[in-house]
Amino acid sequence: MSRRRALGAGAAVVALVTTLAACSLEPEAPIPQNVPPLPGAAMPPIDVDAPGRTADQLADWAQSVSDGTGVSATALEAYGYAAAVMARSRPDCGITWTTIAGIAGVESRHGTHRGASVAADGTVAPPIRGIPLDGGPGVAEIPDTDGGALDGDAVHDRAMGPLQFIPETWRRWGVDANGDGVVDVDSIDDAALTAARYLCARGGDLTAEAGWRQALMAYNLSGEYLLDVRDRANTYAVRSAP
Secondary structure (H helix, E strand, C coil): CCCCCCCCCCCCCCCCHHHHCCCCCCCCCCCCCCCCCCCCCCCCCCCCCCCCCHHHHHHHHHHHHHHHHCCCHHHHHHHHHHHHHHHHHCCCCCCCHHHHHHHHHHHHCCCCHHHCEECCCCEEECCCECCCCECCCCCCECECCCCCCCCCCCCECCCECCCCECHHHHHHHCCCCCCCCCCCCCEHHHHHHHHHHHHHHHHCCCCCHHHHHHHHHHHCCCHHHHHHHHHHHHHHHHHCCC
16 A cells, blocks of 8 residues: 655645555556556536536436446546536646546546545535545645634645645635535536546646646645556546447
8 A cells, every 4th residue: 555745735635545545446458557547438518517516417427427337427427527518618737537537546436435435416515525634654744824714624635535635725726617606625526627627727638747747736736646647547538438
């Protein structure tokens, strides 16, 4: 079981990696090593401005992908919707649902870490919180920045939610993706779109190897983490093929 050092108060910090690093996908065939990862099953067009939980439009697509990947359909709807929103708002970025899924798989097993589950509306419960970022072995030191309001810790910050954002990053980048009027770190919809926005801002063109690597290293400054995400994303891509 390995440890990675999460660096930078402005980046999404991986605080659960000591537990999740041992959870490999163990694919049936060799994993492609494409960087950026393969795009996976193509999504149908959707109206990203539709009211309510717009990601529901991807239900049929998500179910077919879920059958092959083992990722919940609700989580896949969130990843697909985030990619669709960015395709319109940042067409120069080119982020794919597989990259978002790869990160979420490493961070929280798609919102299921330690018995959590993802409800049909995208809510992850019980809330997922990382270890205190207290400067211990393999852990960055980040004193509390939110009075414990978001992460429940008034001494040190903790990473939060299915995509594991620290409070400072969430306050800057968090967005309401499901139309409920709340920017909720424990919503897989809000977290997925927030992660996509952050990655595009940090990496620029994620269809290029340099841009993708830059984005992932901004999310977590760890080469091992980058390879874990690459392998998961490529595995989801292969397993989502019709």
